[in-house]
Amino acid sequence: MNRFLPWGLLSLLALAFLLLFIAYPIIGILLRSFIDESGEFSLEGFFIFLNQGRYLEALANSIILGLSVTFCCTVVGVFLAFIVARFDIPFSNIVFLLPLSVLIIPELISAQSWIMVFGNNGLVTHLLDAFGIPFPRFYGWFGLIYVMTLTYYVHIFLAALAALRGFDHSLEEAGQSLGTAPLTTYVKVVFPTIIPAVLSAGLIVFTLVVGNFAIAISLGQRVPLLSVLTYRSFISELGGNPTMQSTLATVSILLVALVLFLQRWYISKRDYQMVAGRTPPRSKLKGWKSWAATGVAGLVIVLSLLPALVVLAGSFTVSRGPVMYWGQFTLDNYTRILDFNLGVVGNSLKFASLATLLGVTFATLVSYLLVKKRSALSSTLDYLLLLPLTISGTVLGISLAQGFNSGPMVLTGTAALMVLAMMLRRLPFGVRNASSNLHNISNSLEEASVSLGVPPGRTFFNVVLPLMAPGIAAAAILTWVTTVAELSASVVIYQAGQETLPIQIFRLINSDLMARASAFGVINMVIILVPVFIGIRVMKVKLFSS
Amino acid sequence: MKNLLIGLTAATALTLTGGIASAGEVNLYTSNSEDSVAMVLDKVREEAPDITLNVIAGSSGTLLRRIEAEKDNNVADLFWSSGFSTLAEFSELFEKYDSPEVDNLLPALQAKDDSWTGTNTHVMVLMVNEDIVGGEVPETWEDIMEESWKGKVTMADPANSSSAYAQLYGIYKLYGEKGVQKLAKVVELQGSTSGAYSTVAQGEFAVGMTMEYAAQRYVAGGQKEIKLVYPSDGTFLSPEGLALIKNAPHPDDAKRVYDLLLSQDMQAGLVGLTFRRPSRADLDEALQSSGLPLMKDIKIIDIDQSQAAADREMLLELWAKSRG
Numbered sequence: 104m105n106r107f108l109p110w111g112l113l114s115l116l117a118l119a120f121l122l123l124f125i126a127y128p129i130i131g132i133l134l135r136s137f138i139d140e141s142g143e144f145s146l147e148g149f150f151i152f153l154n155q156g157r158y159l160e161a162l163a164n165s166i167i168l169g170l171s172v173t174f175c176c177t178v179v180g181v182f183l184a185f186i187v188a189r190f191d192i193p194f195s196n197i198v199f200l201l202p203l204s205v206l207i208i209p210e211l212i213s214a215q216s217w218i219m220v221f222g223n224n225g226l227v228t229h230l231l232d233a234f235g236i237p238f239p240r241f242y243g244w245f246g247l248i249y250v251m252t253l254t255y256y257v258h259i260f261l262a263a264l265a266a267l268r269g270f271d272h273s274l275e276e277a278g279q280s281l282g283t284a285p286l287t288t289y290v291k292v293v294f295p296t297i298i299p300a301v302l303s304a305g306l307i308v309f310t311l312v313v314g315n316f317a318i319a320i321s322l323g324q325r326v327p328l329l330s331v332l333t334y335r336s337f338i339s340e341l342g343g344n345p346t347m348q349s350t351l352a353t354v355s356i357l358l359v360a361l362v363l364f365l366q367r368w369y370i371s372k373r374d375y376q377m378v379a380g381r382t383p384p385r386s387k388l389k390g391w392k393s394w395a396a397t398g399v400a401g402l403v404i405v406l407s408l409l410p411a412l413v414v415l416a417g418s419f420t421v422s423r424g425p426v427m428y429w430g431q432f433t434l435d436n437y438t439r440i441l442d443f444n445l446g447v448v449g450n451s452l453k454f455a456s457l458a459t460l461l462g463v464t465f466a467t468l469v470s471y472l473l474v475k476k477r478s479a480l481s482s483t484l485d486y487l488l489l490l491p492l493t494i495s496g497t498v499l500g501i502s503l504a505q506g507f508n509s510g511p512m513v514l515t516g517t518a519a520l521m522v523l524a525m526m527l528r529r530l531p532f533g534v535r536n537a538s539s540n541l542h543n544i545s546n547s548l549e550e551a552s553v554s555l556g557v558p559p560g561r562t563f564f565n566v567v568l569p570l571m572a573p574g575i576a577a578a579a580i581l582t583w584v585t586t587v588a589e590l591s592a593s594v595v596i597y598q599a600g601q602e603t604l605p606i607q608i609f610r611l612i613n614s615d616l617m618a619r620a621s622a623f624g625v626i627n628m629v630i631i632l633v634p635v636f637i638g639i640r641v642m643k644v645k646l647f648s649s
Numbered sequence: 650m651k652n653l654l655i656g657l658t659a660a661t662a663l664t665l666t667g668g669i670a671s672a673g674e675v676n677l678y679t680s681n682s683e684d685s686v687a688m689v690l691d692k693v694r695e696e697a698p699d700i701t702l703n704v705i706a707g708s709s710g711t712l713l714r715r716i717e718a719e720k721d722n723n724v725a726d727l728f729w730s731s732g733f734s735t736l737a738e739f740s741e742l743f744e745k746y747d748s749p750e751v752d753n754l755l756p757a758l759q760a761k762d763d764s765w766t767g768t769n770t771h772v773m774v775l776m777v778n779e780d781i782v783g784g785e786v787p788e789t790w791e792d793i794m795e796e797s798w799k800g801k802v803t804m805a806d807p808a809n810s811s812s813a814y815a816q817l818y819g820i821y822k823l824y825g826e827k828g829v830q831k832l833a834k835v836v837e838l839q840g841s842t843s844g845a846y847s848t849v850a851q852g853e854f855a856v857g858m859t860m861e862y863a864a865q866r867y868v869a870g871g872q873k874e875i876k877l878v879y880p881s882d883g884t885f886l887s888p889e890g891l892a893l894i895k896n897a898p899h900p901d902d903a904k905r906v907y908d909l910l911l912s913q914d915m916q917a918g919l920v921g922l923t924f925r926r927p928s929r930a931d932l933d934e935a936l937q938s939s940g941l942p943l944m945k946d947i948k949i950i951d952i953d954q955s956q957a958a959a960d961r962e963m964l965l966e967l968w969a970k971s972r973g
Contacts, residue, residue, distance in 0.1 A: 223851035242853060324844055325837075335809060335840055425850060426870030443683040516718055599678065599707025599715050615847040
C-alpha cells in the first residue's frame with residue numbers, strides 16, 4: 104500500500120488550509136503596509152507612523168503597559184503559587200478553581216464590572232464619596248494595570264506552581280545544610296530554576312496585554328494604545344485608510360515577534376534540568392504569618408471572582424436609560440433579551456459550536472499527524488501553527504477581512520468568516536491540548552492493529568482516537584470557552600445580523616447601558632460555564648493537565 | 650413581541666436562502682435601538698396589519714455596507730436611519746420617494762432634492778456635569794474655547810465621529826480658523842462618539858460637546874447633576890434620514906411603512922422613548938413632555954450639509970495642524 108496515503112495527503116491538506124487562512128492573510132497585511140492607495144510601493148504608512156506623535160505615543164504606551172502588567176502579574180502569580188505550593192492554608196482547594204474564573208469571566212465583562220465598582224459612577228466610588236474620601240481616577244493607567252493584572256496573573260500562577268512542584272527539594276536542603284539561610288536559599292536556588300517557566304508565561308501575558316482590546320478600549324480613554332488605534336483605523340465611521348490599518352497591524356506583529364525572539368534567546372542561555380524531583384512538603388504556618396499569607400491569598404481570590412458577582416447583581420438592577428438604581432431589583436433586563444435578542448444568543452451558540460467542531464476536528468487530526476506521522480511537512484506545519492500566537496484578535500480580523508474581500512474567494516461579510524476567525528484564534532492551543540496525551544500512547548498498539556490487517560484509517564478511529572479522547576475533550580471545552588467569549592476578531596468582521604453576545608455587550612457598554620449589558624454578560628457566562636461544569640464533573644476532564 | 654421573533658427568524662432565513670419573500674412583507678434595515686423598533690412594529694401591526702415587517706438591526710455603517718454588498722440581489726426595502734452626510738456617500742443605493750408626509754416636516758429636514766427624507770435631527774449641545782464644573786456653567790461655544798477650560802472639556806474625534814465633525818464644522822462656520830485653533834488647544838478628544846457623553850456622566854469631564862438625545866437620557870434617567878446647555882451663540886443640527894432602497898423587493902408596501910415612520914403618532918412616540926428630536930414641525934406637545942425645548946427657543950445656525958462634506962478634508966487638516 105502506498106505509504107503516502109492517507110496521512111501524507113492529509114498533511115498536505117492541513118498545510119494548504121493553514122497556508123490559505125493563516126499565512127496568506129498575514130503576509131498580505133505585511134505587504135499592504137508598503138503599498139499606498141494608488142497601489143504603488145511606498146513607505147508612507149511608516150512615515151506617518153513615525154511622524155504623527157500619537158502613533159509613537161501609542162506604541163510606547165503599549166510597551167510600558169505590557170511590561171508593567173507582566174511585572175505585576177509575576178509578583179502576584181509567583182507569590183500565590185509559592186504560598187499554595189509550600190504552605191498548608193485553609194482554602195487551598197479554592198485556589199485551584201482560580202484558572203476557571205479567568206475562563207468563565209470574559210475580559211470584557213471583567214472590565215465592565217470593575218467600572219461598575221471603581222468607575223466614577225461606581226459602587227465603591229460612591230461609597231467612599233459619601234465619607235468624603237476621593238477615589239483616584241480609575242480610567243487610565245491605574246485601571247488598565249489593575250484590571251489586566253487581575254485578568255492575566257493566573258497564567259503566571261499556573262506556570263510557577265507547576266515549576267515549584269517539580270522542584271527537587273533536596274537541592275534546597277543541600278543549600279540549607281551548607282549553612283545558607285532559608286530566604287537566601289529561595290532567592291539563589293529556588294527562584295532561578297522557575298525563571299524559564301515564569302518567563303514563558305510572562306511572554307504570553309505580554310502578548311495578551313499588547314493585543315488586548317476589550318479592557319484597553321473600556322478603560323484606556325486617556326491613554327492611546329496600539330490595539331485600540333488599530334481597531335479604530337479599521338472601523339472608523341467615515342471609512343479608513345487601508346495602508347494605515349496594515350501599518351499599525353504590522354507594527355504590532357513586529358513588536359510581538361521581537362519579544363518572542365528575546366525570550367527564546369534568554370531561555371537558550373539558561374538550562375536547568377530537574378533530576379527526579381522530590382516534591383517539597385507543605386508546611387503549616389503559625390501566628391501572624393499564617394494570617395498574612397492567608398489574607399493576601401484570599402484577597403487575590405476574592406478580587407478574581409468579584410466581577411462575576413457584580414455583573415450578576417447588575418443584571419437584576421433597575422435602570423432608566425444609562426442610570427442604574429442599585430438596590431432596586433427587576434427581571435426587565437432579561438425579559439428584554441427574551442423579547443428582542445434571542446437571535447444574538449442563537450448567533451453565539453451557532454458560531455461557537457461550529458468553530459469548536461471545526462477547530463477540534465482539525466486540532467485532533469493535526470496533532471496526530473505532528474506527533475505520530477512526522478513527515479517533511481511537519482516542521483512547516485509547526486511553524487504555521489505558531490503564527491496565530493503572534494497576532495492579536497484585531498489584527499487577525501483585519502487580515503482575514505482584507506485578505507478575502509475580493510478575488511476568487513470572497514468571504515468578507517459572511518458568517519463563514521466569523522466562524523473561521525474564532526476557530527483560528529484558538530487553534531495553537533487546541534493542538535497542544537489534543538496532543539497532550541498522544542506522546543504517551545505507544546506506537547506498538549497502532550502497529551499491532553495494522554499488522555492484524557486493520558487499515559490505518561480504521562486503526563486511527565478504533566484504537567488511537569479513544570486513547571486521545573481526554574485530550575480532545577479538554578481541547579473542545581477550552582475552545583468552546585474562548586470562542587463564546589471571542590470579541591476582538593469578530594467585532595472587526597461582523598455584519599448586521601451576525602452579532603454575538605460579546606459584540607452585543609460591547610455595543611451596550613459603548614452606549615453606557617450597563618444593566619442591560621450585565622444581563623447579556625450573565626447569559627454569556629452561563630453558556631461558557633455549563634460545558635465546563637459538565638466536562639469536569641460528569642466527564643472528569645482534566646483541563647489543566649498540560 | 651412574538652411577531653418580532655418570527656420576523657427576525659424569517660429575515661434570517663430569508664438572507665440565508667437569498668430567496669424572494671412573498672407579498673405583504675417589508676424588510677427594514679435599521680440602526681435604531683430595539684425599543685424603537687418594537688414601537689414601529691406595534692404601529693405597523695395596528696395601521697397596516699397586512700404587512701409583516703422583518704427587521705435586521707445593526708450599526709448604520711455595517712448595514713449600509715451590507716446593502717451595498719447585496720446590491721445585485723436586494724433584500725432590504727428600507728434603511729432607517731443615518732446622518733445625511735453618510736446617506737450622501739451611499740446615495741446610489743437609494744431611490745427617491747416623495748412621501749405625502751414631507752410637507753409636515755421642518756424645512757431643514759425635508760431633503761427635497763435628495764433620495765432620502767429626514768426622520769429626526771440631532772442638536773449639538775454642551776452636556777454639563779454640575780458636580781464637576783465648579784464655578785460658572787458655560788453658555789456659549791465661545792466660553793469653552795477659553796484657556797481656563799483646558800482639560801475640562803471633551804468631544805469625540807472629528808476624524809472618526811460624524812457628530813463631532815458636525816460640531817467642529819459649526820464652530821468653523823461661527824468663529825472661522827481662529828475658533829478651530831482655539832478649540833483645538835483646549836479640548837480633550839475621545840476615541841468614540843459615546844465617549845463624549847459617558848465620560849461626562851461618569852464625572853471624568855465637566856463638559857462634553859455631544860448630541861441632545863444622548864445627554865437627555867441621563868437627565869431623564871434621574872442623574873440630577875447633568876444639565877443640557879443649548880449654546881446661545883447658536884447651535885447646529887445634524888439631521889438623520891430614512892431611505893427607500895433602489896430595486897427594493899417590495900416597493901409598494903415599503904412606501905406605506907415609509908409614510909408611517911414619518912407620521913405624527915409614530916414620531917411623537919419615538920421622541921418620548923429616545924429623545925431624538927423628530928423631523929415633524931407639529932410635535933410641540935411631545936417635545937415638552939420629553940423635557941426638550943421647542944425648536945423656536947433654540948438658536949440654530951444654518952449649515953449647508955453638502956458644503957460641510959465638501960470641506961471635510963480641508964477642515965480636518967486644519968484641525969490636525971492646530972492640535973499639533
